[in-house]
Amino acid sequence: MDATSPSAIALHNVARRFVTPDGNVLSALEDFDLAIAPGEFCAVVGPTGCGKSTTLGLIAGLAKPQAGRVTLFDAPVDGVDRRVGFVFQQDAVFPWRNVLGNVMAGPLFRGVPRDKAEAEARDWITRVGLKGFEDHHPHQLSGGMRKRVALAQTFINNPQVLLMDEPFSALDVQTRELMQEELLQLWAQAKSAVLFVTHDLDEAILLADRVAVLTTRPARVKSVHTIDLPRPRDVATLRYDERFIAIARKISDDLREEVLRARAGH
């Protein structure tokens, strides 16, 4: 985290404030500092409504901070950056396009010729295990399969920075475990820097190299914990490992404090 090492994502003293309809200023982020190295998997946990998603919006260039600096590879963020991929919490695949059309959307938007885009898309559909479903529309797929479409749609653009906003929170426990496993495999090949927002501490520890705990609103980084569990990790069994439990206990004490404060304050 020292100043000389390059960072894929960096936020320095960032503030993001909203004006509420009754004229008050609501601060979502204040003095927010976080840096993520290229290829690093960083998870962010915090009490609900603390501004986790806001942070992702700033990095993606969908919103601008009122103070501070947001940089990607040491260049300030100005609008949507082509190196960024984003997986949303809710379904964001296009319901009127079939699986193939959804996965090839990114390359087509970016001007890749149609036949090349289609070949790439078919490759990614196979990689996420959806071969044979190319012609299905999203409503014909299960929640887990739609998430796979979203992953393929994002990874096909080869993002160097991957932002994930509670992507698996709507899935059932078994599907979520499969998707976590799958994400780790995709990430191991893609080597992108990941910022993974979640409210599920177990998920954060299972996946990430580092876990940042946020305070209640206005959010800042309360503490950062390095997760030194060896990779590749087995999502299904790791949560029963003693080291996992020790880390989880430590971070969850940290997190509980904030959750209680959030409950008292709002």
Added chain:
Amino acid sequence: MAETTLPVATTPEPKLETMVERMRRRARLVLALRLAVLVFLIGGWELGVRFGWIDPFFFGQPSGIVDKLIDWFSNGTSIGPLWKQIWVTIYEAGAGFLIGAVMGILCGIALGRNQLLSDVFSIYIKVANSIPRVVLGSIFIVALGLGAASKIALAVVMVFFVVFANAFQGVREADKNLIANARILGASDWQMTRAVVIPSALSWILASLHVSFGFALVGAIVGEFLGAREGMGLLIATAQGSFDSNGVFAAMIVIAVVALIAEWILTMIENRLLTWRPETTVHE
């Protein structure tokens, strides 16, 4: 996943058979009751006239209406062949519908996508929308004459606002997540409009087209009422002028058939365009 539809083979079949049988029986019952209602109403009307309870001079008579329709189809109407009148009205309503719908869709999308445009024009559209538009028919007749142009103009005005309001709303209701996703995937403004905004507004627009074809017919017929040389509206006005209530009802039935056929065509187009929607694919 598709496996949810297939557990048929393992469950005992007789049960399923009776369920299908029961559904069929219910469908037959509904059909029979519908026919019964129709027979009751029409029969009551006819009998009422025969027994002298209803004055056919004012309210017509079903058998008289049928005779009138047969007469019109075989011998033509007082203002020319029936097919000609039907065609004129369909042409006016259809042309007005097409022009009004296209203008409504284009303006709705443009204003929906551009905040400044919509802030400037929304007030005028609200005002224009509150005017009873049928009144404009008189102006159109004066300005555009007794021919088809004035009826088409009235139909355009009737259709435009409905389609516009729906297209605008549809654009505004486009899912914010889908828009953010498309933007991050690399879509330009134009690609965004084509790939996200129009498809998501399409179900709103198509819904408005259903209603607005009816409005186009009203526009054409009212225009013909106000002044025309041919068309179903003129036919009704002529029948009214000679106190021929059977003629008015007969013309009404012809117009209803035209509207139903148009409705059916629009539903077919809608199902074609919206195959990705779960509801429409399950339906038919």
